[in-house]
Amino acid sequence: MEQARTLFDKVWDSHVIVTREDGESLLWVDRHFVHEGSHHAFRQVDTRNLPVAEPRLTFGIADHYVPTRNRPAIADPEIAGMVERLSGNAARHGFRLFGLEDPDQGIVHVVGPEQGLTLPGLLVVCGDSHTSTHGALGAYAFGIGASEVAHVLMTQTLWQRKPKRMRIRINGTLPPGLSAKDLALQVIRTIGADGARGHALEYAGDAISALSMEGRLTLCNMSIEAGARCAMVAPDAVTFAYLRGRPMAPQGAAFEQACTAWQGLASDPGAVFDREIALDAGSIAPLVTWGVSPEDALPIDAHVPDPAAEADPARAGYLQQALDYMGLRAGMPLEQVAVDRVFIGSCTNARIEDLRAAAAILKGRKAAVPGLVSPGSSRVKAQAEREGLDRIFREAGLEWADSGCSMCVGMNGDLVAAGERCASTTNRNFRGRQGKDARTHLMSPAMVAAAAVTGRLTDLRKLARG
Amino acid sequence: MERFTRLDALACPLGLANVDTDQLIPARFMSRPRSEGYGRFLLHDLRFGPEGQSLGFPLDAARHAGASAIVARRNFGTGSSREAAVYALWDYGIRCVIAPSFGDIFASNAVKNGLLPAQVSPDDAEAILGGLETAELPRLVVDLETQRIEAGGRSFGFSIDAVRRLQLLNGWDDLDLTRRHAEEIVAFRTRRLAEAPWVMPG
Structure with missing residues (x-):
């Protein structure tokens, strides 16, 4: 056999x-x-x-x-x-x-x-x-x-x-x-x-x-x-x-x-x-990253890690360096972290469904911070415009742009300024990824939309409708 | 490709985990032609401030001037597939990186350029890092033939895929190896397109 x-x-x-x-x-x-x-x-x-x-x-x-x-x-x-x-x-x-x-x-x-x-x-x-x-x-x-x-x-x-x-x-x-x-x-x-x-x-x-x-x-x-x-x-x-x-x-x-x-x-x-690994989808909360590696992710209702509570000195040093770079206070609630801008785009989260999820949160609301929306492809852009999603983003105060890798990797000049904090639908929160000394928090499109509305990291479920 | 057999050199300890390829070479330098040399871009934003001033990064300490090896913590070279990360290391003069683990794509890119990714246990990485910090001269020997590292009076084993080891030892080029299979490639192509015609897009 x-x-x-x-x-x-x-x-x-x-x-x-x-x-x-x-x-x-x-x-x-x-x-x-x-x-x-x-x-x-x-x-x-x-x-x-x-x-x-x-x-x-x-x-x-x-x-x-x-x-x-x-x-x-x-x-x-x-x-x-x-x-x-x-x-x-x-x-x-x-x-x-x-x-x-x-x-x-x-x-x-x-x-x-x-x-x-x-x-x-x-x-x-x-x-x-x-x-x-x-x-x-x-x-x-x-x-x-x-x-x-x-x-x-x-x-x-x-x-x-x-x-x-x-x-x-x-x-x-x-x-x-x-x-x-x-x-x-x-x-x-x-x-x-x-x-x-x-x-x-x-x-x-x-x-x-x-x-x-x-x-x-x-x-x-x-x-x-x-x-x-x-x-x-x-x-x-x-x-x-x-x-x-x-x-x-x-x-x-x-x-x-x-x-x-x-x-x-x-x-x-x-x-x-x-x-083999098994996970349960039912027990997951909305996640955001707080540090400089995608593994540095926590549920939105958690607190920023405290290096002082860490027994392993190498790990404590890693946490401290990450917090220093990210400009975060040990132990602060993640929901108190204020953002300077948002980015919705990239090969990770700029397909039509992602844009719909973000627009569902932003509809009829204003963004408290500036932001850029770059669809995953020109076809996705056209589809989103047929559905009127571009209007929702624009009316919320976000910029509706053309398609490319854009602010995920910053090669085209779409950059997060040094010291600025960006809620981002992208894939990497590495040091300097979105621009020199830029601070990236990774999350889902709906979570980025929620952060845009409140100007800080936010549990999208507080803004979800019906 | 340059062969790698044995390296007896100064080494720079980087006590960092998750050194990603975006840090090894920030994206904004990657449109430059290689002919200009990528060495000055290596770990640029960890090393230099806005006015180009040194931030006192270990690589720029007098003690580590001329280092040809780097020792780091886990997951070195994670992230983007940019081979420019290896170019930056190579052009700077680095020939070997010692760490408990490497990003897969980085390790592959490294070997194709003659740079040895030597994998050691996390405990041995800590011991080598500690030894380099305290040694009068931060020197080590990496022998690819015997897969041993001598540092601070101690000897450590390291692992590397057997094929990659041979490639480095012999300076083999993939393309030369592939060309020996030219007929098999043609036969495979014919078979593949017959069995799965949808492979050729309309």
């Missing part, structure tokens, strides 16, 4: 070209996304004077450096150079570009699934750590560095050692107002920022089955913040309904044929995981 295999095993096995005696496997890559930051890799390709091996499986997306205001003009020549270099590489090597003026442009991890480019069972790579996002559709998707990007460009393959398998089962029902972001932060604070290091993660359980595709994308996106090599959800009816009719997904009979194959990808009963 055939050995029971996990979802990851099945996708891995179907991509192995050859396995060396030392255990490294050469894998076939089905989708390769590149962005403006991939310029180091293209330089390596040019140095060797080689073509891109599979231009039809390569897709360029302008997202990291693109402006979110006054397009298509780019004021900063250095940033303009980055965007132009990607366009040049796309033209020269003949791959499809979702450029600055393309109505389908957006953040790579939003656009891939949205276009139907990301499909179950595919191996997807991109020179960006949040490539784990695409695993929500049952793809094996992971971020790679520039040398690996160059290798994929030249060969459409990648050497990998098979990671261990880990399953996180989340059962129970998320309390009203909570979302996939709270699940993600709960996972990370439970297992740590390196808790899934070296592992391919699979999410299972009825809380996962109940998640929309947008929610699954958020959860898989944040899995890199737990150190996971990749994260996956087995394709199911939610996946197929999401993909049906997407522009670049298979159509008609080909789609039905693909669905039949995809149905077989789920982990077999009895498949063995190297690690």
Whole structure:
């Protein structure tokens, strides 16, 4: 009898070209996304004077450096150079570009699934750590560095050692107002920022089955913040309904044929995981980060940690340094932390559902602090405008902008000023991530909206209607 | 790629956990061409104030001038996949980072550039950090052949994936290894597109 295999095993096995005696496997890559930051890799390709091996499986997306205001003009020549270099590489090597003026442009991890480019069972790579996002559709998707990007460009393959398998089962029902972001932060604070290091993660359980595709994308996106090599959800009816009719997904009979194959990808009963963890969705409160790592997350009704109460001196030192950077007082209630601005955007939380959740809180209210809303893609932006969400954000006093990585990484000039505190739907609260000496608190879109209304970290449930 | 066999060098202790790649090189420097050298961007915002003045970060202490190794706490290189983090370390002169754990993508990027990510136990990391603080000269020896670190009169083992160890020892380039499998790649491609036609987008 055939050995029971996990979802990851099945996708891995179907991509192995050859396995060396030392255990490294050469894998076939089905989708390769590149962005403006991939310029180091293209330089390596040019140095060797080689073509891109599979231009039809390569897709360029302008997202990291693109402006979110006054397009298509780019004021900063250095940033303009980055965007132009990607366009040049796309033209020269003949791959499809979702450029600055393309109505389908957006953040790579939003656009891939949205276009139907990301499909179950595919191996997807991109020179960006949040490539784990695409695993929500049952793809094996992971971020790679520039040398690996160059290798994929030249060969459409990648050497990998098979990671261990880990399953996180989340059962129970998320309390009203909570979302996939709270699940993600709960996972990370439970297992740590390196808790899934070296592992391919699979999410299972009825809380996962109940998640929309947008929610699954958020959860898989944040899995890199737990150190996971990749994260996956087995394709199911939610996946197929999401993909049906997407522009670049298979159509008609080909789609039905693909669905039949995809149905077989789920982990077999009895498949063995190297690690198993169980969480209860029902017991989660809205989470916010207080420190400088995504693992520094606490329920909104908690207090800022006190280094003096910490027995381990290294841990106490870590807490103190984090509090110093964040400008927080030990022991203060999180709900008393005042914010200077808010940001709703990024590959984590800027899909249509995220914008709807934030708008539901902001509707008919004014923001007490300034803020920026940057939709995950130009298509999401258009959809939100059809639904009138842009009006809600504007009337609340927030700025409604174009799509890109924007203030999550600050490469395009959308920055949080030094010393300012930002309630953010993004994925990283690292020192300086949103700008030099900027202070980031991660939370869900509804929680960011609540913080916008009150000007401090706030339990969204106090503002939820009916 | 440069080979790594043995390093006998000054080392800088960084008593920090979760040193992410955004700290190793802040995003705003990444549009610069590598030819300018990335060494001056290494850990920039921890090292320099708004006017470029030194903040007294350990790397800039006279004691650690010319360090070729860094010792840190857990989860070094977590976060963004930016290989520029490795470029910054390399261009600064760092050839080895010793820590209890590394971000997976960082560790992979490091090896592809000839930089050794040497994983030690949390206790050994503390011992090496402590030893470097008190030693007259913060020096250590890292031997990749024997997978040992000599520091402060003590010897510590470290772990690294066997394949990565061989790559570093031999200075192997992935592309050369891949090219040996050119025929298998072509055969695989044909089979893959026949069995799963939806792989080729419409």
